Amino acid sequence: MYYKYNKITTAVLEKFKILLGEENVFVDQETLSHYAKDQTEDLYFMPEAVLKPINAIQVSSVLKICTSESIPVTPRGAGTGLSGGALPIFGGVSLSLERMNHIIDIDVNSLQATVEPGVITEVLINVVEQLGLRYPVDPGSKGSCFIGGNVAHGSGGPRVVKYGTIREYILNLQVVLPNGEIIWTGANTLKYASGYNLTQLMIGSEGTLGIITQIVVKLIPQPKHDLVMMASFPSASKACGAVSAIFRAGITPSALEFMERSGVEWVTKFDNIKFEVKDGIEAYLLIEVDGNDLIQLHSECMQISEVLERFGCSDLLLGESSREKEELWSIRRKLPLSVKANSVYREEDTVVPRAELPVLLQKIKEVGDRYGFQSICYGHAGDGNLHVNIIKASLSDDDWHNQLPLAIREIFETTIALGGTLSGEHGIGYIQKQFMDIKFKPVHLELMRGIKHLFDPLNILNPGKITP
């Protein structure tokens, strides 16, 4: 289907200014440039205007104007996305939710909070922690990303392995539909069996079906203690093998992160982190356990260490004090940025059933050998979710632009053959659309297009995303 969009005229711009106040409508080059990119590689799509509404009513009014004028609208959180979801491919409006950053209510009796989409995830985590509560969804970018973006992309993070995905923590959403109508998708309840679940449909829809303007999240009691371990292995397959065995021993860690040697080397090299990468070590697991009883946690660490030994773990560091735990965690947390800061790269967000991780990793290396690229892999091993960072290094531009997509296609073909999918937590957005045909039958893609058309018949909301 072909959609024709109109440019934003001076008259329309005036309407936006009257609606939002002049100071919340931007057309200067510097602002437009900033909103032309996110953290996805080197992509750049200029919006024609950046709008910063303050509430759902303003969002609704903007969408009504854009519907009647056929102007594309791309919602934007903190711009930390890794799939190009916030890029205004067709220009038009970049609708930033950054001013809608209030925690509206924390209900300590029902253990729920109502927040606006522009709240930084870590801000919410810290505020509820002060009340003895936990919001357990903590993506790597938690210090800067917005919770609205997390919901839109189905974001994950290390704690999914114990606490479940973001889907389990989003109870209700206030959404503005493309025609300007405002609905609540669900109810403020822990259970919901009341017709088609639009809350769940909206999660992971990447701002293509509606604009999220309020979010009701579930909170849980904050566990009182945690312990962190860093385990070294002679091979990646040994490390991955240990992952499944930990669960088989009856323990569900609160984080179970995998890192390749090369990744840890980059961190120690570029981030001034004191950690000795020993000879003969090829992979690491960062393991966290949490709970209310410290003695029990130490006992779990003992049981885990017995499992790890069976898989050739030669070195096991235990973090007990806050400082020690933070030091171990910082290796994992700083890994993505130290990889990205030092080379042109491309990141793939592969995910397979937990036990298939070694097979996937082997295939990635085999493909890399064949196409001549180095990859640095790390990720949420407990979830089978492996971030593959492909490093450009000495690859020619031609290989990088023309051969690499073929290599990535091979990787995804294996991922999907192993029971996996195209993205565990980064989303499809703009850059992964090209691989959708590997995973989905035409009838499946037609259903996705049909859902999009149902919510957004004029295709004004974040066009050019998800479906090829």
Next chain:
Amino acid sequence: MYYKYNKITTAVLEKFKILLGEENVFVDQETLSHYAKDQTEDLYFMPEAVLKPINAIQVSSVLKICTSESIPVTPRGAGTGLSGGALPIFGGVSLSLERMNHIIDIDVNSLQATVEPGVITEVLINVVEQLGLRYPVDPGSKGSCFIGGNVAHGSGGPRVVKYGTIREYILNLQVVLPNGEIIWTGANTLKYASGYNLTQLMIGSEGTLGIITQIVVKLIPQPKHDLVMMASFPSASKACGAVSAIFRAGITPSALEFMERSGVEWVTKFDNIKFEVKDGIEAYLLIEVDGNDLIQLHSECMQISEVLERFGCSDLLLGESSREKEELWSIRRKLPLSVKANSVYREEDTVVPRAELPVLLQKIKEVGDRYGFQSICYGHAGDGNLHVNIIKASLSDDDWHNQLPLAIREIFETTIALGGTLSGEHGIGYIQKQFMDIKFKPVHLELMRGIKHLFDPLNILNPGKITP
């Protein structure tokens, strides 16, 4: 929109027989009568034929015939539904999944199982328990209901409070669409951010969008120990108040069930259960904690008992042995059937934010006083999910049929004003359609109708359900 259906002709019946084998096509009155009802009150809708396919290919072929012949198809699990979801309102085919009852695979490394929809929930629970694993979705009818029906209705049960809803445990679904196409909705992964989530859309869609023919579920390690407590309270509001306070004390029980005195009295009266209902007691909480460390669980029980005391708990029984635990649980488990076996009744599946339960309960009693009916309330207090059993007793037929719906409407208006919804775990099905207007704006209902039309343009699949 108006849909015209055709009757099943002899020629069509012949096609079904060739397809499924004569022995799996039923048109005798006894069989038809059995499939004309489920466990929802006193409703009765005769199908024209009952079909029992053995695999997705057969389901697909049946749907292709029914699409081309405009014959309605109502999928059916074990018939334990409480909202009339399996009733063939417009006749046609009752498609029973009872022969598709195989556990296809249990992957103890990735902690997943692949099952057919006709597997009895408790069979799966028991089989994985033998492997030290848990499938934690245990609806009240787990001994007879099918897992396919659980998925279709978004069923819950006592353990949702700690382990989350069924949505967290369904990774992937094989679904036959009304046109006969077979798709897998997702991937066999713990995380999934790959376009609109059709797995989540299918969960709770009550067999109106497609027929589920395989289910991949997530498993977790089986906790090694559990303890059960039964606490007595002088008032329902005290008991409900204690529920929130337990979570505030930092403890997440694995079950937290509420029972009114009158309900427990019915069980002891009709089910020959030995349990003394003492004077001055108006409500009970059944509390279960589970985990790997028994000492830790006893400590949690101590902490809980301190909380309960503050809310006037006068009597606290602890179940430690299997027999003791089973005795306490059986009071709660036998409650629904002993209420239902002894009176014409109507059950409403209200759900509100946890802390609003006392307010809701008070309103239910107030409405009951005004309209002259008795209600017996019990349910999953930890989830804010209250089953309201309205007893006909001496109400006239006129009051029962004409006045009661008005009373129920008042109850739902309160439920929704408190942030709740029409059903926590029973679904909308046939009987709750009439109340959808209380919860949903017209634009929201239109989106639901649009989704239905997208998947099933001829409206042959379970017509007459969910949307009014």
